Structure formats: structure tokens, C-alpha cells
Amino acid sequence: MGDSNTDVIQGTLDLLILKTLSLEPMHGFGITRRVEQISRGVFKVNPGSLMVALQRLERAGYVNAEWTQTENSRRARIYSLTRSGRKQLDEETADWNRRAAAIARLLKAEG
Amino acid sequence: MSIWRQLTRGARAIVRASQADRELDEELRQYEDEAAAEYEGKGLSPDAARRAARLDVGSHLATREAVRESAWESVVMTVLRDLRYAARRLRRAPGFTIISALTLALGIGATTAIFSAVNPILFAPLPYPGASRVVSIWDARTETTPVAVTFGTFRELAERAHSFDALSAFKPWQPALTGDARAERLDGQRVSAGYFRALGIAPVLGRDFDARDDVVNGPNVAIITAGLWRRRFGGDPSVVGKAATLSGGLFTIVGVLPPGFDDVLAPTAEIYAPLQYDASLPSDGREWGHHLRMIGRVHDGLSIDTARNELIAIAAHPVVEFRRAPWAGLENGLIVNSLQRDVSRSVRPALLAIFGAVLLLLLIAVVNVTNLMLARGAERRGEFAMRAALGAGRSRIVRQLLIESLLLATVGGAAGVAVAAGGVRAVVALTPPGLPRAAAIGVDGAVLLFALAVTVTIGVVVGVVPAFQVSRDLVVGLREHSSRVTGGHRFVRRALVVAEVALAIVLLVGAGLLLRSMRHLFAIAPGFDPSQVLTMQVQIAATKYRGPDAASRFFAAALERVTAVPGVTAAAWTSQLPLSGDFDKYGAFFESSPNELRADDQSALRYAVTSRYFDVMHVPLRRGRLLDDRDAQPNVPVAVLLSESLARRAFPGGNAIGQHMHLGATNGPWFTVVGVVGDVKQASLAINEPDAVYVPAARWEYPDYVRSLVVRTRVDPSSLAASIKAAIWSLDPDEPIVRVAAYDDLVTRSEAQRRFALLLFEAFAVVAVTLAAIGIYGVLSGAVGERTREIGVRTALGASRGDVIGLIVGQGLALAVAGVGIGLAIAAVASRVIATLLFGVSPLDPATYAVVAVALIVIASVACLLPALRAARIDPIETLRV
Numbered sequence: 001m002g003d004s005n006t007d008v009i010q011g012t013l014d015l016l017i018l019k020t021l022s023l024e025p026m027h028g029f030g031i032t033r034r035v036e037q038i039s040r041g042v043f044k045v046n047p048g049s050l051m052v053a054l055q056r057l058e059r060a061g062y063v064n065a066e067w068t069q070t071e072n073s074r075r076a077r078i079y080s081l082t083r084s085g086r087k088q089l090d091e092e093t094a095d096w097n098r099r100a101a102a103i104a105r106l107l108k109a110e111g
Numbered sequence: 112m113s114i115w116r117q118l119t120r121g122a123r124a125i126v127r128a129s130q131a132d133r134e135l136d137e138e139l140r141q142y143e144d145e146a147a148a149e150y151e152g153k154g155l156s157p158d159a160a161r162r163a164a165r166l167d168v169g170s171h172l173a174t175r176e177a178v179r180e181s182a183w184e185s186v187v188m189t190v191l192r193d194l195r196y197a198a199r200r201l202r203r204a205p206g207f208t209i210i211s212a213l214t215l216a217l218g219i220g221a222t223t224a225i226f227s228a229v230n231p232i233l234f235a236p237l238p239y240p241g242a243s244r245v246v247s248i249w250d251a252r253t254e255t256t257p258v259a260v261t262f263g264t265f266r267e268l269a270e271r272a273h274s275f276d277a278l279s280a281f282k283p284w285q286p287a288l289t290g291d292a293r294a295e296r297l298d299g300q301r302v303s304a305g306y307f308r309a310l311g312i313a314p315v316l317g318r319d320f321d322a323r324d325d326v327v328n329g330p331n332v333a334i335i336t337a338g339l340w341r342r343r344f345g346g347d348p349s350v351v352g353k354a355a356t357l358s359g360g361l362f363t364i365v366g367v368l369p370p371g372f373d374d375v376l377a378p379t380a381e382i383y384a385p386l387q388y389d390a391s392l393p394s395d396g397r398e399w400g401h402h403l404r405m406i407g408r409v410h411d412g413l414s415i416d417t418a419r420n421e422l423i424a425i426a427a428h429p430v431v432e433f434r435r436a437p438w439a440g441l442e443n444g445l446i447v448n449s450l451q452r453d454v455s456r457s458v459r460p461a462l463l464a465i466f467g468a469v470l471l472l473l474l475i476a477v478v479n480v481t482n483l484m485l486a487r488g489a490e491r492r493g494e495f496a497m498r499a500a501l502g503a504g505r506s507r508i509v510r511q512l513l514i515e516s517l518l519l520a521t522v523g524g525a526a527g528v529a530v531a532a533g534g535v536r537a538v539v540a541l542t543p544p545g546l547p548r549a550a551a552i553g554v555d556g557a558v559l560l561f562a563l564a565v566t567v568t569i570g571v572v573v574g575v576v577p578a579f580q581v582s583r584d585l586v587v588g589l590r591e592h593s594s595r596v597t598g599g600h601r602f603v604r605r606a607l608v609v610a611e612v613a614l615a616i617v618l619l620v621g622a623g624l625l626l627r628s629m630r631h632l633f634a635i636a637p638g639f640d641p642s643q644v645l646t647m648q649v650q651i652a653a654t655k656y657r658g659p660d661a662a663s664r665f666f667a668a669a670l671e672r673v674t675a676v677p678g679v680t681a682a683a684w685t686s687q688l689p690l691s692g693d694f695d696k697y698g699a700f701f702e703s704s705p706n707e708l709r710a711d712d713q714s715a716l717r718y719a720v721t722s723r724y725f726d727v728m729h730v731p732l733r734r735g736r737l738l739d740d741r742d743a744q745p746n747v748p749v750a751v752l753l754s755e756s757l758a759r760r761a762f763p764g765g766n767a768i769g770q771h772m773h774l775g776a777t778n779g780p781w782f783t784v785v786g787v788v789g790d791v792k793q794a795s796l797a798i799n800e801p802d803a804v805y806v807p808a809a810r811w812e813y814p815d816y817v818r819s820l821v822v823r824t825r826v827d828p829s830s831l832a833a834s835i836k837a838a839i840w841s842l843d844p845d846e847p848i849v850r851v852a853a854y855d856d857l858v859t860r861s862e863a864q865r866r867f868a869l870l871l872f873e874a875f876a877v878v879a880v881t882l883a884a885i886g887i888y889g890v891l892s893g894a895v896g897e898r899t900r901e902i903g904v905r906t907a908l909g910a911s912r913g914d915v916i917g918l919i920v921g922q923g924l925a926l927a928v929a930g931v932g933i934g935l936a937i938a939a940v941a942s943r944v945i946a947t948l949l950f951g952v953s954p955l956d957p958a959t960y961a962v963v964a965v966a967l968i969v970i971a972s973v974a975c976l977l978p979a980l981r982a983a984r985i986d987p988i989e990t991l992r993v
Contacts, residue, residue, distance in 0.1 A: 028138060029145035047142055047167065048174040051135065052181045059120050059182070061113040077138045084113075 013053050015096060016043065018081065018089040021063060025080035027070075028054065054079060062088050121184035128188070135175055143168045190514070197515040201522075207487055208519065210885075211480045215523025217878060218476025219565055220530025225469040225871070227531065227558040228538045229462045231551035232455050238373050238551070240311040241408070246415055247453035248278075248405040248422065251443040260405045262388045262398040264441065265303065267433040268405075271425050274418035276410055277305035280386060280403040283377065285817065286357035287650055287847045288343065296650055296847035297339070297357075299382035300374075306383065307334075307368075309408045314366030316340075317351035324365075325385040331362040332385065337370040339381040357382070358816075359654030375454045375547040376404065392434075399436040406450060419447035438698075454547045460947040461868045467944060468621060471614050472875045473565070478611045479882045480523075481573045484516060485604050486893050488577040495581055509578040516574025517567070524566030528554065531562065541870060543863035576603065604890050605926055611886045612930025613937060615879040616967060620938035621945055622876040623959040624952055625869040631951035632862055637690060638791035638801075640729035641854035645828035646688060648850040649839060650817045662814035663743075665843065670721060670820075672838040678826045679835070681726045684808055686719035688819035689728075689791050690861040691850065697775035699804060701761050715757055715802040716793050717774060719811045719818075725788060727823045734758075735768045735786030742785075743809040750785040756801035758787045774804050779812065795861055797950045821854070828853040868948050880967065883930070884974040891923045891978035902982050903990030912983040919982045923975030924968065931964050938963075 020026070020034045032045040057063045062085030070076045081089070124131045143164045150160035168174075179185050201208040236242045249257030250264065265280035272278065281302040288295050300306070304325040313319055314334055324332050333355065335344075344350045344364075354361045362384065374380050392398045409418045426441035435441065455462075495508055503511075532554050539552050580603065649669070656662045666684050673682045687693035699715040722738050724730075733755050742750045751772065758767035771781035782804075790801035808815065820839075824831050832851050839848060852860075859866070895902070902915055910918075942954035952959070 027141065027145070029142045032142075033149070046169070047139065048169055048177050051138070051174055051178050055178050056181060059113065059116050061116050074141060074144070075137065076141050077134075 012096070013045070013049060014057060015089070015092045016045075017050070017053055017057060017079075018062060018085055018092065021079055021081040022086065022089055025078050027076045027078050031079070057085070060088075061085070117183065121182060121187075124179075124182060125184050125187055125191075132175055135178060136171055139168055139171050139174060193511055193514045194518060196511065197518045200515060201519060204487065207483055208522075211483050211519055212523045212526060214476045214479050214882065215520060215569060216526035216530055218473040219524050219527030219562060219569070220534055221875065221878070222469045222473045222565060223527055223531035223554070223558060223562045224534030224538055225466055226561050227535050227554055228542070228552050229466050230557055230561070231548040232458060232546070233462055233466075235551075235557065237375055237451050237454075238371065238548075241411065242311075242451065243449065244409040244411065244413075244415070245309060245311070245450040246407050246409060246418060246447050247450050248407060249446040250401065250439070250441065251446045252401070252438075253443075257446045259401045260403050260445075261401055261436065261439040262386075262403060263392050263433075263436060264439050265403060265405055266390060266392065267435070268422060268425060269303075269305075270433070271430075272407075272418075272421055274409055274413050274421045275309075275407040277308035278405065278407040279303045279306040279309045280405045281306055281376070282386070282403050283380075284382075284384065285650065286382065286384075287359075287652055287845070288382075289356045289359075289652075289845045290343075292343070294845045294847045295343075296849050297382050298377065298379040299384065300377050300380050301386045302383050303386045303388075306406075309406050310374075311408065312368065312372055315369045316348065317364070317366035319366060320383075320385050325387060327387055327389040329385055329387045331357075331360055332365045333357065333362040334366040334368060334383045335364055336368045336372060336374075336381045340367045357384075358650075359652030373548060373550055375450070376406070378547055378549060394436065399439060401439070415447065415449055419445075422447055458543070458546060458864065460945070461864050464621070464945045464948060465868055465871050467941075468618055468872055468875050471618050472879055473569075475611050475614045475618075475879050475882050477569055477572055478607050478614070479886050480519070480569075481576050482604055482607045482611075482886055482889060484573055484577040485580060485607075486889060488512070488581050489893070492581070505582050509582050512578040512581060513571065513574040516577070517570035520566050520570030520573065523569070524562055527566070528559065528562050531558070538871075541867050543867050544860070601894070604893070608883075608886045608890050608926050609930040609933065611883045612927055612967065612971070613934035615876070615883040616931055616934025616963060617938045617941055618872065618876040618879045619963040619967065620935070620942055620960060622869070622872040623963050624942060624945065624949055624954065624956060625865065625872050627952045627956065627959055628948065628950040629862070629865060629869055632796045632865070633858075635792070635796045637796060637858060638730060638789050639689060641690075641858050643824055643828055644727060644854035645822045645824055645831055645835065646691070646819055646850070646852055646854050646857060647832070647836070647848050648688070648817060648819045649846060649848050651843070651846045653814075653816050655843075655845075656814070656816070659809070659811070659814040662816060663809045666721070666808070666818060669839050669842050672842060673820065673822060673835050676831060676834050676838050678824050678831050680823045680825055681723045682820060682822040683721045683724035683727045684818040684820060685721075685724055686717065686808065686811070686815040686818055687793070688821070688857075689793050690795070690858050691819065692861070693819070694794060697804075698773075699757065699761075699802070700773040700777055702771035702781060703762075715754075715774065715804045716800070718803060718805045719808040719815050720805055721808050724805070724821065727821045728791075730791060731789040733787040733789060735784070737786055737788070738805065738807050742807040745810075749780065749782045749810045750807065751782040752786045752788050752805040753784055754790045754801050754803035755787050756790050757803060758784075760802070772804075774806065776812070782806070796858075797862075819850075865948055865950070868945070880970055883967070884970050887923050887926060887971050887974040888977060890926070891919060891975055892981075894922065895919060895978045895982045898982075899985055899990050902985045903987040906985065907987035915983045915985070916976075916979040919979035920972060920975040923971060923978075927968055927971030927975075931967055934967075935960055935964060 016035050017031055020031050020038075023034070026034065028047065028050055032047065032050060035043050035045050054063065054065070058065050058079075062082055063079045064082055065077050065079050067075050068078050143161075146164035146167050147157075147160045150163045151157060155163060179188070237245065239245060248260065248268070250260050252258040260280065262280060265278070269278045279302055281300045284299040284301045285296055286299060288297050302320070304320045304322050307313060307319050315337070317334070320332070320334065324330060335350075340346060340350060344353075347353075350364055350367065353364055355364055356362075386403075388398050389396060407418070409415060423444045426444045429435055429440070498508060499505070535552060535554055539549065542549055542552070649666075651662060651665055656665050670682055670684060673679060687695045695717050696714040697717045718724075720738070722740050722743070725732065725737050735752075738750060738752060741747065751774070753761070753767055759765075761767065762770065767784050767787055770784045772784065773779070774782060788805065791803065792798065793800055793803070808818070820835070822828070822831070822835060836848050836851065839846070902910075902918075905918075906915065938960070939955055946954050
């Protein structure tokens with residue numbers, strides 16, 4: 001809500017979700033909260049985009065979704081990383097690092 | 112794995128759309144609750160926390176939409192939604208929908224039915240492995256038609272040619288099967304040993320013929336079809352090795368053919384035995400008769416051309432080891448064609464013409480429905496404008512229209528396949544006898560695929576024109592906001608009607624030409640009088656009636672009993688029957704002019720007849736005398752009659768009587784010509800082949816075991832069939848009787864192929880004209896509707912009812928006349944396709960064209976009249992009071 005909040009960079013939402021889920025299985029809101037916490041509030045996840053992304057990842061077989069009872073006996077959809085999701089996370093991480101390094105180099109050169 | 116997930120999740124989302132939505136809602140609610148709880152934890156009041164959480168989550172509806180849109184199945188769901196909408200639209204216009212669907216069903220159904228009939232014959236490969244390598248081989252002895260080969264030629268080619276896996280010569284065989292059941296005459300073939308190998312077929316039970324079977328005086332062995340096996344041998348698997356009595360001889364069944372076997376060379380054949388000709392080729396035997404057909408299977412990897420060149424080279428280079436008879440010298444080479452082409456040769460023109468005709472019909476149906484769609488598109492302009500105003504893109508509306516036309520075409524196509532399934536049965540019933548592959552006619556996978564392709568194509572075609580119009584309207588119409596932007600529609604619709612009339616004219620001309628051909632044909636005197644004559648074919652067993660005397664005694668005794676049947680005035684036997692399909696020719700050599708007639712290889716039809724034949728058939732005597740019972744005596748010179756054409760040609764001076772001749776073999780005693788009779792048509796009414804020699808049946812050297820009975824009756828000939836059959840069977844119940852028919856029917860049947868084409872052309876033409884009339888009516892009704900105001904003004908300004916009727920009728924007739932003109936021009940070109948089916952009529956026959964043109968204009972006028980009368984009733988006051 002603060003101006004410092006930034007929407008997730010286009011195309012990196014999948015990576016953030018996979019990374020978050022690699023820590024532990026959690027539900028949609030948990031993912032949002034965790035992304036915001038870890039990024040220290042820099043990134044804010046829009047729930048609509050999150051749902052679309054979760055459907056995409058589920059169908060791609062990177063995450064599993066399961067309805068389970070939470071501690072306060074509500075039904076919640078818990079997402080967990082699959083084996084192929086972990087592989088995908090590794091690949092995307094490597095890819096991201098390469099890009100980020102390249103961008104950093106470019107920006108430095110310009111400076 | 113992920114594709115599987117994609118499919119299952121997508122499918123679930125389609126089938127259980129509401130459940131997917133509910134789950135998403137629940138997930139969002141739970142998300143919201145968590146968020147609210149967190150806000151509360153941060154110190155917000157429950158209400159404020161809830162509000163903040165709601166703000167975070169945003170609209171459930173939008174999220175639901177976004178989630179849905181992101182998945183592949185959303186495309187499917189959109190199409191399904193469009194389909195549901197289209198179905199609703201079509202239901203709401205039942206008149207339009209029913210007429211369009213029926214029109215398409217008729218067009219697609221007729222086309223599919225005809226396709227199913229022509230496909231196995233013209234397009235599908237023959238039902239043999241490597242069918243493209245099977246060829247037929249004919250002697251190119253005469254320029255005009257392929258001639259059957261001799262056994263001598265077959266022997267030489269089989270020894271000398273190397274391009275073939277197998278070569279086989281064969282001839283028809285019609286043995287009588289006797290046993291427990293009523294004697295039955297079978298259709299079969301005598302084949303040289305390689306027959307089934309040439310076709311690429313092997314028996315499923317027992318064995319194929321081999322070289323040891325196919326020697327002169329070889330073993331009596333037979334291979335039967337699965338159909339005969341089931342019908343007469345109870346499908347007994349131990350049938351191999353059992354004996355069957357065929358025309359009095361005992362044959363051992365050595366093999367059973369596979370159930371699906373379809374012999375295109377003899378569609379009705381059920382039994383096969385080895386040819387067993389004499390490989391030493393005696394010069395005076397049947398081994399040198401031109402009566403065998405021949406097929407070969409070209410080696411895998413060789414082209415038909417290579418094989419053809421080899422055979423032609425062999426024909427051109429005789430060698431001493433293979434002495435040739437003078438009439439089988441192969442000087443003109445051989446004709447080698449793919450078997451497919453060969454078996455479809457005679458029916459190809461008719462089938463292609465019919466297929467072309469039905470495609471025209473389909474085209475008319477499509478034009479008609481396109482026109483209806485256009486009219487509807489014009490009516491729905493408001494609806495589209497509304498949808499466009501509400502944000503539907505142009506492509507969305509075009510897609511909607513295409514989906515509607517595809518849905519309509521699908522309804523029509525489904526009904527069309529039902530029509531085809533029924534139509535196929537009618538087509539099969541109408542097909543000329545002996546049509547190859549008739550058994551394969553039916554609605555099968557290829558036919559369904561064809562129907563589907565036609566349906567989809569039509570769906571797109573009938574949708575594209577209106578969709579294009581509508582999308583143009585949206586641009587123009589919305590801007591101008593006028594309901595009169597109809598110039599484009601009018602032009603297209605009129606052009607379509609003109610096209611429809613033109614197509615109908617082409618079909619009508621075809622039907623008219625065929626009809627006139629049939630009239631001409633049946634106006635031809637066949638040379639005999641077929642009315643009040645009953646005919647049937649009787650076959651006796653050579654093994655039971657050995658020699659000419661025994662056969663003659665049986666036939667004479669049978670004739671006596673037949674003559675005694677009440678209602679019979681006269682009866683006779685003949686070795687071949689005019690217009691029945693029989694065809695039996697021998698070389699005719701005259702003592703006085705032997706060279707002349709031999710030089711151009713003259714052969715004459717041979718009729719071995721009993722004395723009353725001419726009384727029964729009413730073949731007129733021209734000169735000399737007819738045959739009588741004395742000519743059947745063995746001790747008098749053989750007396751023969753000539754047809755007048757042969758007599759005139761052989762003896763232009765007119766002195767045929769008393770001349771001596773040979774027919775066939777030239778080493779026996781001379782025949783003496785005692786009379787000249789009128790010419791008779793033998794092969795077809797259309798074919799002039801008048802040379803004929805009549806020999807007393809008892810005096811022919813080899814007895815004819817198969818003879819046709821002709822009976823002149825006082826009563827309806829068909830009513831005597833049973834009693835005459837019984838009279839013959841009272842003498843010997845084991846001899847089969849076939850081809851029982853009133854002669855009139857036989858004559859009609861002899862033109863079955865033309866009749867087949869004519870009937871279908873007539874049917875298509877009627878439908879085409881009806882559709883064209885509906886098209887004219889539709890356009891004019893639309894025009895009257897659009898011009899109501901204008902007509903009202905005209906009436907108010909003093910135009911009489913007659914003027915108004917003239918105006919509308921004139922408008923319709925202008926379209927009709929344009930269509931007729933274009934149609935006649937197309938017909939003049941297209942009618943060449945059916946030239947071979949015509950008889951005595953030029954493809955450009957002016958009378959036919961004139962009648963067709965007038966008929967169509969009359970029909971068009973009637974179609975114009977209804978809208979014109981409605982226009983005349985328009986009340987000016989009513990229309991002007993706006």
C-alpha cells in the first residue's frame with residue numbers, strides 16, 4: 001500500500017512462487033506474505049496474478065495442490081513443490097542469476 | 112506428465128466449470144480471511160481489517176475470469192458458448208433452419224451416396240495387396256477394341272516375359288452344382304494356375320492351384336469362395352478334400368478363399384477350377400481361340416511401363432520355339448493396362464458423369480443456402496450492429512456467423528449421411544448388372560470422411576459470403592445508420608440466383624440429352640419382336656449327356672414338353688440370345704470369295720437354333736427358305752441362313768442362296784446357304800453388328816450344353832415361367848435354369864448403364880430445378896419486401912396491378928434469362944463429358960437445349976408470380992402512412 005511497494009517484475013512471479021514453496025508447502029496467502037517478508041516489502045503479489053500463476057504451475061506439474069484442514073479447521077489449498085518443480089526452480093534461478101549479472105554489468109558500464 | 116495434467120485439468124474445468132469456480136472462490140475467501148486476520152493482528156478493527164483484505168484480493172469475478180482465460184480450455188469454452196448461442200439463433204428461426212438443413216441434407220446426402228458408389232470402382236485401389244501392380248493384357252489385334260488373347264499367346268508370354276511375379280489366363284465357367292439341394296448354376300472361372308497369385312490372394316483353407324493342377328486332363332480340383340462355402344457346405348472347415356458334383360463331374364475342393372475376397376474380374380464368381388489347356392498347342396484346338404482374358408502381377412519395384420515395354424517387345428519379335436497361329440501373330444502388339452483402369456473402363460464414363468452431376472446438385476444446394484444466409488444476414492443487421500456497439504469485435508461477429516453456418520452444415524451433413532445410407536441402397540438396386548465392386552458399395556470410413564470434408568467445406572463456404580457482407584455492413588451501416596444499405600446484398604444474391612439457374616440448366620441439358628438418347632435407342636427395331644416372349648437359359652451336364660446326340664435328344668424332348676404347356680404358341684432353342692449379354696462369334700469363310708472376307712478378319716455371330724426360332728422371334732425371312740426339321744437330320748448337307756447384311760456384303764450380286772461356307776473350323780464339310788433373314792441386334796441396341804449365321808442346333812459339331820429357350824406365349828409371358836420351368840424339370844430335375852425373364856425386360860436391362868445414368872440425372876435435375884425456383888422465389892420475395900414503399904409510391908402515382916406484376920416478374924425473369932444463357936453455354940462444353948452415353952443425339956442437340964431453356968423460364972415465371980401477386984396487393988395508403 002505504501003509507494004515503496006512494487007509489483008512483481010514481469011515473468012519473475014513463477015520463480016518467486018517456486019522459491020517460496022521450496023522452503024515449505026503453503027497456501028496462497030502464505031506465499032504472498034512470505035514474498036513480501038523476504039523481499040522486505042519491495043515486492044507485492046497481486047492475488048489475481050497469483051491464482052493464475054498457481055494454476056499454470058500446477059498444470060505444468062511443478063507444484064501439487066491439495067485441499068487440507070488448517071489448524072483452525074478451515075479448508076485451505078496447500079501448494080507444494082514437486083520434483084520437476086525443484087528442477088525448474090534450479091534452472092530458473094541459474095537463468096535469473098545470469099541475467100541479473102549481465103544487467104548489473106551493463107549498468108556499471110554505463111555509469 | 113504435464114500434458115496429461117493439462118488435458119485432465121482442462122477437461123475437468125470444461126465439464127465441471129461451476130465446481131472449478133467454487134473452488135477458486137473458496138480459495139480466495141480463505142485468502143481474504145487470512146489477510147483480514149493479519150490486518151486485525153496489526154491492530155485494525157475487524158471491519159477495517161475485512162475491508163483492507165477485500166481491497167487486497169480485489170474482485171473475485173475478475174480473478175475468476177483471469178484464471179479461466181489463461182487456460183487452453185477457455186478457447187473451447189468460448190466456442191461452446193458460441194455454439195450454444197448459434198443453436199439458439201437457429202432454433203429461433205425454424206423456417207430458415209429447416210429449409211437450409213434439408214437442402215444441405217439433400218445435397219450432401221446425394222453426393223455422399225454417389226461417392227460411395229463410385230469410390231470403390233473409380234478411386235479406391237482394388238482390394239488386393241499391391242493392387243497397382245496388377246495389369247490386364249489384351250491382344251491389340253483390331254484398332255478399336257481390345258481382343259481376348261489365345262492360350263498360345265499366354266503360353267509364349269508366360270515363358271518369355273520376366274517382369275511378372277505371376278501371369279494368368281482365364282475364362283468364365285458356369286458349372287451346375289448338384290447334390291442335396293436343387294441344382295444350382297454357379298458363376299465361376301477356369302483359371303491358369305497363377306490366377307490367385309497374380310491377384311495376391313491366397314486361400315484361407317486348403318491350398319492354391321499349382322502347376323500340376325493346370326495340365327491337360329489334369330485332376331478335377333476346385334477352389335470356392337467363402338460365400339459358397341457357407342451357403343452350400345455349411346461353413347464346414349473339413350470341406351477341403353471333399354468332393355462336389357459340378358456339371359456331372361466329381362471335383363475335389365482343395366481350397367476356400369478369404370471371406371472378403373472380391374473378384375473384380377468376375378464379380379459373381381464363386382468357384383474356380385484350373386484351365387487345363389493343352390500346352391503342346393494343337394493348331395486346331397481351343398488353344399488358339401481368342402477367348403481368354405489375361406492378368407499379370409508386375410514384379411515389385413518395376414513400373415507398369417517397363418512390363419508393358421517388355422511384352423510389346425516380345426510381341427514384335429517372334430521366336431521359332433513359340434510358333435504363332437496366323438490370327439494370333441501379335442502384329443499390332445498387346446494392350447497392357449492397370450487392372451483398375453481395365454475393369455472400370457466400361458462404367459467410367461457413366462460414373463464420372465453421374466458424379467459430376469451430383470456435384471452440380473451439391474453446388475446448387477450450397478448456393479441456395481448461401482442465399483438464405485444472406486437474406487437472414489440482412490434481417491439480422493440490427494442484431495449485429497447492437498453487438499458491435501456493445502463491444503463485440505468484427506472478428507468475433509464473423510466467427511459467430513461462421514460457427515452458425517458450420518452448425519447448420521453439420522446438422523445438414525448428419526441428416527445427409529442418413530439420406531446417403533438410404534440412398535446407397537437405392538443406388539445399388541439401380542446399378543447395372545456386372546458392375547465391378549458392387550459389393551463394396553456402402554457407407555464406410557472413406558465415405559464418412561468424404562461427407563465430413565464436404566460438410567466442413569460447405570459450412571465455411573456458406574458462412575463466408577454472409578460473414579463478409581455483415582462485416583462490411585458493420586463498417587458502412589453503423590456509420591450511415593441506415594437500413595437500406597442493401598446494394599451489395601442485392602447484387603450478390605442476384606448473382607447467386609443466376610448461378611443457380613445456370614447450374615440447373617446444365618443438369619437439365621444432361622438429363623434431356625440422355626432422355627432423348629433412350630428414346631432413340633428404344634425406337635430402334637432390334638430385328639425381332641420381344642413382346643409376348645418368355646426366355647430362360649438351361650444348362651445341362653456334359654458328363655450326363657455325352658455327345659451331340661444325347662444333348663439334342665434332351666433339348667428336343669424338353670422343347671416338346673414346353674410346347675405342350677397351355678398358353679405357349681411356339682418355342683425354340685438358341686445357342687445365344689440377342690440383347691442378353693451372350694456373345695459368340697466365329698470366322699466366316701465363303702467358298703466363292705474366301706480371301707476377301709478372310710482378309711479383313713470377318714467373323715459372324717453364330718446362332719445354333721432349332722427350327723421354330725424364327726417363328727418365335729419374328730425374325731423375317733428375306734430370301735430363300737427358313738430352317739425346318741429336315742435340316743436337323745444327320746444325313747443331309749448342313750443348311751444355314753445368313754443375316755441380310757452378311758449376305759449383301761459377301762455376295763453384293765445378291766446370289767447368296769446355294770453358296771458354300773465354313774463357320775469356325777475350316778476342315779469340316781461345307782455348309783450350304785439356304786436362306787437370308789433380317790438383321791438382329793446382339794450386343795446392344797446401340798451397336799450395329801449385323802453379320803450372323805444361323806446353323807441347325809443339331810448339326811453343330813460340338814453340342815451347346817447351355818442354350819436359351821425362347822417361348823412365344825398367348826398370355827403374359829411371366830405368368831408361364833413357373834409351369835415352363837416345371838415342364839423342363841419334369842424331364843431332369845438336376846439341370847439348372849437361369850435368367851428367366853420376359854424378353855421385353857431383358858431388352859430394357861440391356862441398356863442398364865444408360866438407364867442408370869438417366870434415372871440419376873433426371874432425379875438430380877428435378878431437385879436442381881426445384882432449388883433454383885426456390886432461389887428465385889426467395890430473392891424476389893426479399894426484393895418485394897424491401898421495395899414495399901417504392902411499389903406503394905408507384906401505385907399511388909397510377910401504376911396498375913399489371914404494371915407492378917410486370918415489374919416484379921420482369922425482374923425475376925431477367926435473372927432467369929441470364930442464368931439460362933450462361934447455363935446453356937456451360938452445358939455446351941460440359942455435355943461432352945456424357946458424349947459416350949449418348950445415342951443418336953449430338954451433345955449440342957438444339958431441340959434439347961431449346962426445350963430445357965423454355966421449361967426453365969416457365970418454371971421461373973411461376974416462381975416469380977407469387978411475390979409479384981403479393982406486390983400487386985400492396986396498399987399504397989398503408990405503406991405511405993408512416
